[in-house]
Every structure is written in C-alpha cells, then in structure tokens.
Amino acid sequence: MAIQPIRLFGDPVLRKPALVVDRFDKELHRIVQDLTDTMLAAPGAGLAAPQIGIGLRVFTWNVEGEVGHLVNPTLELSEEKQDGMEGCLSIPDLSFDCLRALRVVAHGFDMHGEPVTIEGSDYLARAIQHETDHLDGVLFVDRLDGETRKAAMKAIREAEWFGLEKPTVKVSPHATNGLGF
Numbered sequence: 271m272a273i274q275p276i277r278l279f280g281d282p283v284l285r286k287p288a289l290v291v292d293r294f295d296k297e298l299h300r301i302v303q304d305l306t307d308t309m310l311a312a313p314g315a316g317l318a319a320p321q322i323g324i325g326l327r328v329f330t331w332n333v334e335g336e337v338g339h340l341v342n343p344t345l346e347l348s349e350e351k352q353d354g355m356e357g358c359l360s361i362p363d364l365s366f367d368c369l370r371a372l373r374v375v376a377h378g379f380d381m382h383g384e385p386v387t388i389e390g391s392d393y394l395a396r397a398i399q400h401e402t403d404h405l406d407g408v409l410f411v412d413r414l415d416g417e418t419r420k421a422a423m424k425a426i427r428e429a430e431w432f433g434l435e436k437p438t439v440k441v442s443p444h445a446t447n448g449l450g451f
Contacts, residue, residue: 294383318404347371
C-alpha cells in the first residue's frame, strides 16, 4: 500500500482520543496496511493510527519478528511492573525510562471484525500499552516521573525536528460520529 508521514510531537492529532472503529471494510484494511508498511519502514515496534493522522482506534506492532494489529483494544494490566527504556516514532531519536505493567491481556478485533485476544509480557506488553495510549491521546512522556519528564521535554524542545510543519489530518469514513473524524 503506502508509507505515510509520521506525525511528530506537537501535532494536535496525537493528543485527541481516537474514535471507535465501527466499519470493518476495505478502507480499514488499507489503514492497517499503511500502518504496517509505515511501521516497518521506520522501523518501529508499533504504530497507532493517530500517528499517521487518522483518529481511529487501531494500531500495529512488530515485536520479536511478530507483526500484528489490533482494532478497538481494551487492556487488562498486571499489578507487577517493569521499568525500561521507551521511545516513540513521534518523538524521534529520544528514549527514556518508563514504568509499565509487566504483562497485558489485550482484547479487540482484527481488521475483518473477528475477536482477538493477545497476551504479552515484557517488550510486547510495553508496545501494546504504548500504542493503546496513543489511541487515548497519551504519549509515553506523560507517564514519566517528574524529573525524567522535565529532561524529556527539554530534549524535545532542543530536537532538530521540533516545531516542523505538520501535514493536515486525514479524514476516514470509520468515525462513529458520522462526521469522518
């Protein structure tokens, strides 16, 4: 399909909660393919639809050779935590220690509307939580402790890419409000 431009920190689409997908059609298949192609080309461990300007609840992942996608995810998180380095394609070339649940059970659908359950720990759990956060308008820097977040924001402001002009938001027919966004 097509590699899409990835939205960068500061783009308003990254802060807006994504809408529930209610149509599992060719357009959704194209979105999943574009997400997958863009993620693999970046390369990244995951990519959520808002990161390519589409405000829908769908993401892809690429962890340890497993490539997949999930539509309309809901998560069950373990009480046990993991601390580890995390980065984001929308915040290029920067990574910081971020606390996440060690294990996750993610429920949702595939692009055909079939129910899916994904269980993961460690890096897969981190990727699924990170991408689901994108669907809620949350970036991983929001989850950092105060001192680390302050350092992250300073690094972002000093980054070469910060403040570059952003492309316009794409409109999809999948929005549940019928307006396409």
